[in-house]
Amino acid sequence: MSKRFKAGPDILSRIHLAVAPGELVALVGASGCGKTTLLRMVAGLESTSDGTVEVLGTTAAKACALRQVGVAFQRAALVPSRTAVENVQLTLTITGKSSGHDPAQLLREFGLGDHLNAYPHQLSGGMQQRVNIAAALVHQPQILLLDEPLGALDEITRESMTEWLAGVLGRTRPTTLLVTHSVEEAVVLADRVVILSRYPGQIAYDLSVDLPRPRDIWGKPSEEFQATVRRVRSHLHAVLRATGL
Amino acid sequence: MTDRRAYLLMFVSVAAVWLLAVRLAGLPPLTLPPPSLVGQVLWDERATFAESALSTLSTALMGYAAANVIALALAIGALYLSWLEAFTTPWVVVLKNIPFVSLASLLIITMGSTILPRLIIVVLVCFHPLLANLNQGLKSADPVLVDRLRTLNGSRWEIFRHVLWPSALPYYLAAHEIAFTTSIVGAIVAEWFLSRQGLGHVLVKAMTEYRGDRIYAATLISSAMSFAAYWLCRWLGRRLTRWQRV
Ligand SMILES: Nc1ncnc2c1ncn2[C@@H]1O[C@H](COP(=O)(O)OP(=O)(O)OP(=O)(O)O)[C@@H](O)[C@H]1O
Numbered sequence: 001m002s003k004r005f006k007a008g009p010d011i012l013s014r015i016h017l018a019v020a021p022g023e024l025v026a027l028v029g030a031s032g033c034g035k036t037t038l039l040r041m042v043a044g045l046e047s048t049s050d051g052t053v054e055v056l057g058t059t060a061a062k063a064c065a066l067r068q069v070g071v072a073f074q075r076a077a078l079v080p081s082r083t084a085v086e087n088v089q090l091t092l093t094i095t096g097k098s099s100g101h102d103p104a105q106l107l108r109e110f111g112l113g114d115h116l117n118a119y120p121h122q123l124s125g126g127m128q129q130r131v132n133i134a135a136a137l138v139h140q141p142q143i144l145l146l147d148e149p150l151g152a153l154d155e156i157t158r159e160s161m162t163e164w165l166a167g168v169l170g171r172t173r174p175t176t177l178l179v180t181h182s183v184e185e186a187v188v189l190a191d192r193v194v195i196l197s198r199y200p201g202q203i204a205y206d207l208s209v210d211l212p213r214p215r216d217i218w219g220k221p222s223e224e225f226q227a228t229v230r231r232v233r234s235h236l237h238a239v240l241r242a243t244g245l
Numbered sequence: 246m247t248d249r250r251a252y253l254l255m256f257v258s259v260a261a262v263w264l265l266a267v268r269l270a271g272l273p274p275l276t277l278p279p280p281s282l283v284g285q286v287l288w289d290e291r292a293t294f295a296e297s298a299l300s301t302l303s304t305a306l307m308g309y310a311a312a313n314v315i316a317l318a319l320a321i322g323a324l325y326l327s328w329l330e331a332f333t334t335p336w337v338v339v340l341k342n343i344p345f346v347s348l349a350s351l352l353i354i355t356m357g358s359t360i361l362p363r364l365i366i367v368v369l370v371c372f373h374p375l376l377a378n379l380n381q382g383l384k385s386a387d388p389v390l391v392d393r394l395r396t397l398n399g400s401r402w403e404i405f406r407h408v409l410w411p412s413a414l415p416y417y418l419a420a421h422e423i424a425f426t427t428s429i430v431g432a433i434v435a436e437w438f439l440s441r442q443g444l445g446h447v448l449v450k451a452m453t454e455y456r457g458d459r460i461y462a463a464t465l466i467s468s469a470m471s472f473a474a475y476w477l478c479r480w481l482g483r484r485l486t487r488w489q490r491v
């Protein structure tokens with residue numbers, strides 16, 4: 001499918017991407033290449049200009065009605081008048097799901113045990129982002145869309161959150177599209193890394209990551225892991241050079 | 246607490262300036278009455294003043310309630326009916342820009358001295374800040390948050406209840422601080438023009454009779470009412486948005 005806004009040029013062009021159930025695909029590419037737009041289209045928030053988006057065997061908009069979609073956007077989107085735990089709870093309230101994770105427990109695992117009853121304005125950007133991810137996961141959706149979910153986190157928290165995400169995603173295995181700027185993060189988490197080029201956004205490379213799990217890399221990265229990171233990075237750089245960045 | 250001290254300082258200064266002015270100006274007591282004389286007339290004519298104040302307050306409250314209903318209906322309606330805002334904006338803008346003193350004059354010659362024109366005037370003076378703040382508050386809702394709830398298949402009502410209304414609430418409460426006191430001023434002005442009752446009427450009558458003491462007394466009462474209204478709104482507003490300050 002492809003995407004234009006109004007009469008503008010194609011933002012995304014001839015995107016053909018199939019994600020198998022339970023698969024985790026990482027999307028990487030230069031800023032402005034259309035990663036967020038792609039995610040919004042899968043979430044049913046943006047229409048396609050040509051072609052179709054199929055989610056759970058139906059259209060993207062109808063898939064949301066199944067309440068099987070979880071989204072964490074680039075910028076944390078929390079209700080300012082609700083505490084951290086209430087914000088996570090809201091997902092369960094709206095989807096009407098009583099199963100799923102326990103909001104407080106989830107936040108504790110995210111290292112926010114001391115901030116359960118804090119309001120968003122009392123949390124740092126990285127903390128808000130963690131609440132945002134918790135709110136996307138808490139109802140255990142089959143489809144998970146994460147737009148640079150760890151973007152505002154410091155290196156250390158990022159590493160532990162990546163590990164934690166790998167753990168939770170490994171257990172529940174939602175079908176996941178993950179946008180990230182970090183090649184390491186992509187290689188730790190993903191089954192495939194898709195590299196987008198720019199103007200228009202197209203799939204330049206679709207690289208599979210065949211590394212055994214769990215990929216505990218922060219301690220002692222294996223030879224294979226480092227080789228994969230190098231491979232993805234060199235492809236990414238080739239794409240960036242080709243589009244003039 | 247410095248808040249409270251500042252108010253205390255103001256009241257003391259006003260009293261001091263008043264007393265000083267009475268001493269220095271040497272005007273006749275009924276033009277510039279000393280506080281004691283105003284206290285006297287307040288006490289002697291307490292029944293009339295209470296009745297007038299009550300009448301003014303009830304006009305203000307009724308008009309204010311009507312203004313809220315209209316503002317809420319227009320603001321919330323515009324969320325779901327895209328034509329509504331486009332249709333009503335010119336009316337709102339034009340009405341706001343007709344000097345309401347002219348409107349008041351128009352209303353009295355067409356409707357006479359019934360309660361309806363008074364209510365209309367109160368609605369006209371206080372409805373605008375309510376509508377403007379509600380509109381702005383509803384628009385201040387985080388669009389990304391709205392999108393997130395949409396992906397969870399949140400209904401319009403859920404999105405309104407959990408996102409739009411909480412965003413609008415602080416704006417709406419701030420509007421009350423302005424509009425509620427304005428409604429009292431509006432009621433007094435309306436009575437001034439077209440009524441045989443209320444504090445506005447007391448003021449007109451006192452003025453024609455050169456009764457400065459009554460003018461001061463009515464002013465004190467109406468200011469106190471307006472002030473009380475302001476504090477009530479503030480207190481309620483702060484209670485309802487307590488999360489903002491924790
Ligand atoms: N609503 C919109 N109307 C018009 N153009 C838009 C709109 N949203 C995005 N675009 C354009 O689409 C392109 C892709 O935007 P998008 O947000 O998807 O990029 P991105 O890959 O997520 O970038 P980043 O890594 O910086 O988040 C940009 O050139 C942007 O200007």
Ligand SMILES: [Mg+2]
Nearest residue numbers: 035036074147
């Ligand atoms: Mg983006």
